[in-house]
Amino acid sequence: MANILVVDDEMGIRELLSEILGDEGHVVQLAENAQQARAARLESRPDLVLLDIWMPDTDGVTLLKEWQRDGMLSMPVIMMSGHATIDTAVEATRIGALNFLEKPIALQKLLKAVQQGLSRGSEVARPAVASLPPASAEMLTNNAVTHAFSSNAAGFETRQFASSGVMAPASNNQFANLSFELPLREARDAFERIYFEYHLNREGGSMTRVAEKTGLERTHLYRKLKQLGVESVKYAKRGES
DSSP states (O other): OOEEEEEOSOHHHHHHHHHHHHHTTOEEEEESSHHHHHHHHHHHOOSEEEEESOOSSSOHHHHHHHHHHTTOOOSOEEEEESSOOHHHHHHHHHHTOOEEEESSOOHHHHHHHHHHHHHHHHHHHOTTSOOOOOOOHHHHHOOOOOOOOOGGGTOOOEEEOTTTOOEEESSTTGGGGSOTTSOHHHHHHHHHHHHHHHHHHHTTTOHHHHHHHHTOOHHHHHHHHHHHTOOGGGGSOTTOO
16 A cells, blocks of 8 residues: 555546545545645655646646755656647656656556556665666657557456447346456446446437436546446447437
8 A cells, every 4th residue: 555646636637546546555645736736745755646747836847846856756756647748758757757647547557657656666765676767768658548448357248239239238147247356446447337338328328318327427427438448439329419
């Protein structure tokens, strides 16, 4: 278990990352701007920081420079952005960031980066062990985000409705195919795929009705479907825009 600080001005991103990392057993602190991030850094000494680049008061790169200048960059920092260029990513890594994640962030890529960051922090904390090399150029340039997760985690089959061409869970007992041997996060993703595919099929692909049925805002719903790799368009009724 690690203490992770998430710094992002978007509440939806903060809540989503907090939920994911909390499910992994980590203690998560949230900050919506650089001022709160500075206070959290001084109070809790996080093991890892997920830092957004574009923020309204002070951007993430400037905050990273500040921590480096003041000798406070003692923890791994992973930068996040949906609009940054490769030059920005290179600059952040040169300053001291360990990695760069492009939004929307794929689950497996997030968890892998967090694991690498915590391993790096553990190695740095032990002087007898040489520190790991900085992030490679390949890690920086290979930041295209994939929204589809492996179907192997789901463990259920689908069939095609002959009358509508809609893909739906194979039977009413599809939940029986979920393996309890899966890690909690993968099992939860598998359940959520079935859950949202069921409602998409039932509502003919209408995002408005699915949002009402599931109690989610449309923006949150779109983000959730992308993370799960569920393509809502294939559930739309024929002839429906």
